[in-house]
Amino acid sequence: MNLTLRIWRQRSSEQAGAMTTYEVRDISPDMSFLEMLDVLNEELILRGEDPVAFDHDCREGICGACGMVINGQAHGPERTTTCQLHMRHFQDGDTIDVEPWRAAAFPVVRDLVVDRSAFDRVIGAGGYITAPTGSAPEAHATPVPKEAADTAFEHAECIGCGACVAxxxxxxxxxxxxxxxxxxxxxxxxxxERESRVLGMVAAMDEQGFGGCTNTGECATACPKGIPLPSIAAMNREYLRALRKGAPGRV
Amino acid sequence: MALATRTAHPSALRTLWGSTIGKKTVMAGTGVIMLLFLIAHMLGNLKIFFGPGDFNSYAAWLRTIGQPVLHHSWYLWLQRTALVACVVLHGVAAYQLSRRDRAARPQRYAHRQPARGSYATRTMRWGGVILGLFIVWHILDLTTGTLNPRGEAGHPYEDIVADFQVWYVDLIYIAAMLALGLHIRHGFWSAAQTLGANSRTRDRALKAAANVLAAVLTAGFVLVPVAVMTGLVN
Structure with a gap:
């Protein structure tokens, strides 16, 4: 496959960026999108140019490191992570636009790399349980209803890639x-920590400069892990419940 | 001496208005109140099909609600105050959230996302502005009678008939009711989502309810100008 790529190039967060056009040749349809970018980068290095910077790690779709907006869609046309998106979903001769996640809370570090520490700060505000760590507790020490376990597991699938924000x-x-x-x-x-968690995390989320929800559903459509839209309703329920009850210890 | 171990927390109301979810909750709550009013308003409007006597005495009865505890028209003024407060809170929250939403994406994508959300979802903001302007015009037209071609207090039936015989009044009114239908179509489901009433099992039912509400309200309101235009009501 021969493709035309229009990629966002930006040397640093201070400098202005622009879409730059590149041609790539002899791309196998079995390559992943990141492998295609690797081919481009090898060529750029040989030509003495700066390779395109992008985040990636496991390349198995489970770490959440990679992420770019391909033709206006987070992680591209398939519901998966960019590393698991294969070139067979494109046609020979296509022009593909590649941009970084765009959000005030995710400043561009370089090219397609954005700083997602805002997510870490949201997690830091309550996305954990305060329990002594050490050896793993006996599995049956705390009984968990099957339904609760299923719900928890479904939501634990989130890899924090940021596609929802993008x-x-x-x-x-x-x-x-x-x-x-x-x-x-x-x-x-x-x-x-049920109440303090939701109050703290929502406050941190607002503080980071993320926008509000208008229930367009774009996030759930883009999510490579299939976190469903009604989860937002569940969080709203938790938030309003916590506000009514007040965080524990409040007088 | 006791150690100061407690930190001061802002009140729940302040937290509510200060957070994005809280502002949305205010929008959802005020939206539901306005929706309930609209249902009553629409049912009242339909009494026009039973003639001027029925309709005008219904309008006069509205002023007697709450008597003898409340004085003549007091209930109506309480309701008007509450509804104006709802419109203002709804609008202010929407304005503040919209500004925040725009600031959260300072740089747009060069390759625009294909629009996937429904038309109703995409027109909430400007549709809301249109409805706000319509409410002002509607009050000046049929409550105060200032803009009404007839505008005689105590004769709403005759005022309405005179009103809808003007073509551009029909146009404005019907366009606004279509905007209202779209606003309710997304707004009702969205309010349920914001108030935490939605879940995976209820999602389809809530969307269907939103569609039915939007269709019934739009049809119910549009029926009146259409009846005047066709001469069914005169």
Whole structure:
């Protein structure tokens, strides 16, 4: 396959960027999108040019490191991560636009790499349980109802890639935050911090400059892990419940 | 001496108005109140099909609600105050959230996303502005009678008939009711989502309810100008 790529090039967060056109030849349809970019980068290095910077790690679709907006869609046309997107989903001669996640909370570091530490700060505000660590507890020590376990597991699938923010017209992190809140709040282990978790994480989410939710559903359509849209309703329920009850210890 | 171990927390109301979810909750709550009013308003409007006597006495009865505890028209003024408060809160929250949403994506994508959300979803903001302007015009037209071609207090039936015999009034009114239908179609389901009433099992039912509400309200309101235009009501 021969392709024309229009890729966002930006040397640093301070400098302005622009879409730059490249041609790539003899791309196998079995390559992943990242492998195709590797081919381009090898060529650029041979020509003495700067390779295109992009995030990647496991290349198995489970780490959440990679992510770019391909032809206006987060992670491209298939519902998967960019590393698991294969070139067979494109046609020979296609022009493909590649851009970084666009959000005020995700500043561009270089080219297609954005700084997603805003997600870490949301997690830091309550996306954990306060429990002594050490050897793993006996599995039956805390009984978990099957339904709660299923819900928690479904939401624990979130890999924090940021596709939801990239796809949302408002750059909102509601789906990400709801995945974390629902995951921990549906388990008995998460119960002691149920109220402070959702209040803290939502406050942190707003503080990072993410937009609000307008229920367009773009996030859930883009999510490579299939976190469903009603999760946002579940988080709203938790949030309003916590506001009514007040965080534990409040007088 | 006791150690100060407690940190001061802002009140729940302040937290609510200060957060994006809270502002959406205010929008959802005020939206539901306005929707309930619209259902009553539409049912009242349909009394026009039973003649001027029935309709005008219904309008006069509205002023007697709450008597003898409340004075004449007091209930109506309480309701008007509450509804204006709803419109203002709904609009202010929408404006503030929209500004925030725009700031959250300072640089747009060069390759625009193909629009996947429904038309109703995409027109919420400007549709809301149109409805806000319509409410002002509608009050000046049929409540105060300022813009009404007849505008006689106590004779709403005759005012309405005179009103809808003007072609551009029909146009404005019907266009606004279509905008209302679209707004309710996304707004009702969205309010359920915001208030946490939605879940995977209820999602389809809520969307269907939103569609039915939107269709019934739009049809119910549009029926009146159509009846005047066709001469069914005169």
């Amino acid at each position: 796809a949302c017209p408002n750059g909102s992190a509601m789906l990400f935050t709801s995945a974390k809140v629902v995951h921990l709040n549906s388990l008995p282990q998460g119960a002691p």
